[in-house]
Amino acid sequence: MKTTQSSQLFKKSQRLVPGGVNSPVRAFRSVGGTPIAMKKGKGSYLFDLDGNRYLDYVLSWGPMILGHTHPKVLQAIINTAKNGTSFGTPTLQEFELAELVTTLMPAVENVRLVNSGTEATMSAIRLARAFTKRDSIIKFEGCYHGHADHLLVKAGSGVATLGMPDSPGVPKAFARHTLTARYNDISGIERLVKKRGKDIACIIVEPIAGNMGVVPPHPEFLSTLRVLTKSHGILLIFDEVMTGFRVGSGGAQELYKVKPDLTCLGKVIGGGLPIGAYGGRRDIMQMIAPAGPVYQAGTLSGNPVAVTAGIETLKLLAVPGVYDGLEKKSKKLAEGLAEAAREAKIPFYQTRVGSMLGGFFTKGPVTDYPSAKKSDTKRYAKFFHGMLSRGVYFAPSQFEAAFLSTTHSSAQIHKTVEAAREVFRMLR
Numbered sequence: 001m002k003t004t005q006s007s008q009l010f011k012k013s014q015r016l017v018p019g020g021v022n023s024p025v026r027a028f029r030s031v032g033g034t035p036i037a038m039k040k041g042k043g044s045y046l047f048d049l050d051g052n053r054y055l056d057y058v059l060s061w062g063p064m065i066l067g068h069t070h071p072k073v074l075q076a077i078i079n080t081a082k083n084g085t086s087f088g089t090p091t092l093q094e095f096e097l098a099e100l101v102t103t104l105m106p107a108v109e110n111v112r113l114v115n116s117g118t119e120a121t122m123s124a125i126r127l128a129r130a131f132t133k134r135d136s137i138i139k140f141e142g143c144y145h146g147h148a149d150h151l152l153v154k155a156g157s158g159v160a161t162l163g164m165p166d167s168p169g170v171p172k173a174f175a176r177h178t179l180t181a182r183y184n185d186i187s188g189i190e191r192l193v194k195k196r197g198k199d200i201a202c203i204i205v206e207p208i209a210g211n212m213g214v215v216p217p218h219p220e221f222l223s224t225l226r227v228l229t230k231s232h233g234i235l236l237i238f239d240e241v242m243t244g245f246r247v248g249s250g251g252a253q254e255l256y257k258v259k260p261d262l263t264c265l266g267k268v269i270g271g272g273l274p275i276g277a278y279g280g281r282r283d284i285m286q287m288i289a290p291a292g293p294v295y296q297a298g299t300l301s302g303n304p305v306a307v308t309a310g311i312e313t314l315k316l317l318a319v320p321g322v323y324d325g326l327e328k329k330s331k332k333l334a335e336g337l338a339e340a341a342r343e344a345k346i347p348f349y350q351t352r353v354g355s356m357l358g359g360f361f362t363k364g365p366v367t368d369y370p371s372a373k374k375s376d377t378k379r380y381a382k383f384f385h386g387m388l389s390r391g392v393y394f395a396p397s398q399f400e401a402a403f404l405s406t407t408h409s410s411a412q413i414h415k416t417v418e419a420a421r422e423v424f425r426m427l428r
């Protein structure tokens with residue numbers, strides 16, 4: 001496969017853009033080689049600058065659940081953009097999206113739109129601190145909640161991918177207020193809350209971890225967090241940037257029947273355009289300015305074009321059978337990959353919730369960050385390149401999720417499994 005144009009572009013970009021990319025994981029650092037520059041997407045396919053076609057399981061890191069350039073989403077974006085792209089005033093669209101979100105996620109009684117998942121988590125934590133009048137927070141090792149200072153502690157995603165220590169530039173005084181616990185470790189979090197509960201404003205968690213690879217919660221983990229937080233006056237924040245409207249119409253909170261105080265959203269809610277949102281209990285959300293004293297603002301927040309893409313996406317996802325279809329296809333892919341690895345006698349631990357998949361090159365089980373890190377990342381790199389050369393694009397990192405869209409067909413999944421069969425054999 002010739003990727004000359006991507007390579008040339010990457011060489012030039014590195015002179016002007018740090019690392020040649022606008023977000024670290026894209027740089028292929030942990031898998032080696034040169035990032036492929038994409039030119040267009042259609043359905044489940046991406047096309048690069050050299051004209052090569054790839055079956056896409058990255059889906060812009062999650063948002064493109066309806067596939068690329070869905071005709072209805074595209075048309076809605078065009079229609080809205082013709083009337084203007086941003087006014088910095090209230091619009092009809094933002095009310096419509098707020099209605100949709102609060103209906104689909106009943107725990108979200110009030111919602112505020114922002115421009116990214118990072119803004120959502122950062123603002124939700126400020127709010128939790130103001131509401132509880134406490135400074136410290138708890139997050140889980142390997143969970144990633146965007147790149148705000150106090151959240152870059154034992155973080156997943158790019159930080160895990162590049163094997164970085166906690167980021168320089170974060171004052172110790174900020175990081176001191178971030179306590180960490182092990183994902184899925186119920187007695188560990190119980191001990192920590194017992195000891196420090198009075199100082200803790202919130203526990204923030206990815207209800208299905210997706211930034212250390214995909215690690216589903218143990219059945220009791222989320223409900224224990226709910227009970228613990230309630231009894232200690234701590235707010236429970238679900239970071240559903242990845243899982244919201246992805247694992248089901250009501251997100252992970254509906255799936256596991258646990259109601260958080262605050263929810264952070266991003267990715268799917270923007271239908272491929274930049275949006276984030278945070279919301280939750282009305283009494284807490286009413287502390288946000290101008291209703292209350294907690295300041296948070298944004299020039300492009302709730303801009304009609306991104307909001308329209310979100311509305312159209314959520315409407316299309318509400319068509320009966322959509323999530324069932326995603327579930328069936330994702331199951332088929334997960335089972336196919338696991339079987340192909342078994343045949344080749346490659347240790348491979350498959351995880352999946354709905355259309356979010358993880359595959360670790362270890363016997364497993366993978367239940368937390370230390371066990372995720374046992375994965376043979378060199379083997380993952382070989383798997384990644386083997387698949388890429390066969391026209392299948394998985395994330396260029398062991399510690400990111402694979403996603404399916406409604407446009408992935410059974411035939412494409414079959415081809416993916418056949419390609420994986422060849423690649424696993426090569427890895428022996």
Ligand code: HOZ
Nearest residue numbers: 023024025026061157211
């Ligand atoms: N943080 C994103 C995935 N978890 C990666 C974003 C990107 O590199 O585009």
